[in-house]
Amino acid sequence: xxxxxxxxxxxxxxxxxxxxxxxxxxxxxxxxxxxxxxxxxxxxxxxxxxxxxxxxxxxxxxxxxxxxxxxxxxxxxxxxxxxxxxxxxxxxxxxxxxxxxxxxxxxxxxxxxxxxxx
Numbered sequence: 001x002x003x004x005x006x007x008x009x010x011x012x013x014x015x016x017x018x019x020x021x022x023x024x025x026x027x028x029x030x031x032x033x034x035x036x037x038x039x040x041x042x043x044x045x046x047x048x049x050x051x052x053x054x055x056x057x058x059x060x061x062x063x064x065x066x067x068x069x070x071x072x073x074x075x076x077x078x079x080x081x082x083x084x085x086x087x088x089x090x091x092x093x094x095x096x097x098x099x100x101x102x103x104x105x106x107x108x109x110x111x112x113x114x115x116x117x118x
Contacts, residue, residue, distance in 0.1 A: 002109040003082065006073045007089065008035065009102045015070055017092045022074070025085055028116045030074035037068055069102075075112055082106060 005027075009015060022030060076082075086096075086104060094101045 001078050002075050002112045002115055003078070003080070004073055004075050004107045004109050005082070005085065005104070006071065006107070007102060007104045009070045009072065009093065010037070010068065010100050011093055011102065012068075012070060014092050018072070018089060021088050021092060022072075022085070025088060026080070027074050027076065027085075030072055032070055032072045035069040035071045075109055075115055077115060 007018070009018060019030075019032075076085075089104065090096055096102050096104050
């Protein structure tokens with residue numbers, strides 16, 4: 001069964017190295033999005049110049065709000081070496097069990113169409 005690997009990266013200066021490493025390990029393709037953690041959002045919402053109940057649109061459109069994470073995800077084939085992926089990722093990020101390094105998890109994919117092997 002294919003799997004979806006998700007990495008929420010907090011050390012943005014390590015992004016390029018993570019992407020190069022994942023590609024060298026045979027990740028067939030990935031998607032990356034800007035994300036923000038709850039702590040950053042709470043800090044922004046707790047400011048005094050923000051409306052009492054801001055709309056999600058005003059939060060997301062704010063020029064002052066900076067996305068503090070990149071979330072990277074990829075669907076990999078069943079035989080992909082996930083342990084090697086985690087090991088090589090942690091060489092770049094540091095141990096993911098440590099604070100402010102990131103968060104990685106894997107989900108089963110019940111169906112995948114167009115999954116290419118490298």
